[in-house]
Structure formats: C-alpha cells, structure tokens
Amino acid sequence: MDQSSAPTAGTSSSFATSASHQESSTTGEFVIKSEKEEIEQLKLPTECPTEPPLPAEEDDRIPRINFTCSSCEMNEMVHYKGTEPPFVLGVKLMEESYVMRDPFQQHPPRWRKKPEFFICLGAHCCLCDRIVCKDAECSFFYVSTFCLNCAKEAVKSFPLEVQTKLRKQLASV
Known part of the structure; x- marks a missing residue:
C-alpha cells in the first residue's frame, strides 16, 4: 500500500484519502479541512421565510367570538361561528356552530393553506335558540x-x- 492511498491525518473524515481528496476538489464538491468548517457548512440558514406581524385586530388566529353555554355557563373565546371554518379545509358542518382551532396544535403560517384540527364547542338549540355546548349534560x-x-x-x-x-x-x- 503506497502513501497516496493512506488516510490523511488532520481531515474531518478518517476514511478520506488524499487521492479522493484531490478528486473532490477538482470536481467542484466542497472540501472541509476542519470539523469547525464542517459544522458551519451544515448549519441551516438563520433567515427563515417569516411573515410580517399583523396588527392584533387583523390576525385571524386570535379568537374573537365569545361563546357561553346557557346551561353550564362554560365561557370560551372561539375563532369562528358558522358552517365552513376557513382553517378547516374540506369540511362543512351540518349547522351553524362555534368552532375553535385546536389549542394544542401549533398554527401554520397564514400564507400556507394547511388543514388544522378543530374543536366544535357548541351551537344554538334548533327550538329555543339558546346557545348550548356539546356536552351530554347540556345538549342532544x-x-x-x-x-x-x-x-x-x-x-x-x-x-x-x-x-x-x-x-x-x-x-x-
């Protein structure tokens, strides 16, 4: 075994040979001389596409509708009242309901259309028009x-x- 095929000391990979090292530098692949340079090359760019912050009154991810059950008096802020929540793709509810985004799931960016999990908290009684939650003790x-x-x-x-x-x-x- 000649010296040109022996592993080169001081490289980040102990399997790199000087012959393959020379080939990679001539073919345009990046060559890393130290472990610190390799870490720098592998880091993700710090500039991620972020969206400019909206004023609080325009951000649809903030719940704005107050829902209060007339039976148990549960009070919660919800994101939407209606049959087709914009953040739930492809779902049409059978009745006008009070819907909130799942509070345990991170919201996707506004510019990305992605279906989200949701919670249907309640609706109006079809006979007396009182607002009731979906709990078995309050509605049927x-x-x-x-x-x-x-x-x-x-x-x-x-x-x-x-x-x-x-x-x-x-x-x-």
Missing part, C-alpha cells in the same frame, strides 16, 4: 342540536331508537 344532537330541556319536551317526536338513546342520556344526567 339528532339532525341538529337540541338543549336538554327542549329535547325532553320533544322526546315523542324522535324515532324510537333516538328516543331510547335520549332517555338513557337524560337518566345519566
């Missing part, structure tokens, strides 16, 4: 949302299977 859903008081009064108008389910829910409350 069959085709649309009913508060439990209206569901009790209209129990006979539901199909038999739904009546059974509603009676079980009312008994557990």
Whole structure:
C-alpha cells in the first residue's frame, strides 16, 4: 500500500484519502479541512421565510367570538361561528356552530393553506335558540342540536331508537 492511498491525518473524515481528496476538489464538491468548517457548512440558514406581524385586530388566529353555554355557563373565546371554518379545509358542518382551532396544535403560517384540527364547542338549540355546548349534560344532537330541556319536551317526536338513546342520556344526567 503506497502513501497516496493512506488516510490523511488532520481531515474531518478518517476514511478520506488524499487521492479522493484531490478528486473532490477538482470536481467542484466542497472540501472541509476542519470539523469547525464542517459544522458551519451544515448549519441551516438563520433567515427563515417569516411573515410580517399583523396588527392584533387583523390576525385571524386570535379568537374573537365569545361563546357561553346557557346551561353550564362554560365561557370560551372561539375563532369562528358558522358552517365552513376557513382553517378547516374540506369540511362543512351540518349547522351553524362555534368552532375553535385546536389549542394544542401549533398554527401554520397564514400564507400556507394547511388543514388544522378543530374543536366544535357548541351551537344554538334548533327550538329555543339558546346557545348550548356539546356536552351530554347540556345538549342532544339528532339532525341538529337540541338543549336538554327542549329535547325532553320533544322526546315523542324522535324515532324510537333516538328516543331510547335520549332517555338513557337524560337518566345519566
């Protein structure tokens, strides 16, 4: 074995040979002489595409609609009221609902259209128009949302299977 094929001392890779080292420098590949230079080459650029900050009144990622359940008095700020939340792609809700972005998921940048997880907190009762949350102690859903008081009064108008389910829910409350 001749000296030209022996590993070169002082290079960042102990497997690099002086012959291959010369070849890589002539082919245009980057050659790293020290470990510090290699680390600098591998660092990500510090300038990431960031979006300019919006004033708080224009940022749609900040919840602005106050939701308060008329039964349990749960109070929460939500991002959207309606049937087609703009941050949930391809989903149309069956009724106008109060929807918030998932608070445990990081929001994607505004310029990137990406579906987000969401939480449907509640809706208006279809009979009395009171705002109720989706908790089993506050509302019942069959085709649309009913508060439990209206569901009790209209129990006979539901199909038999739904009546059974509603009676079980009312008994557990």
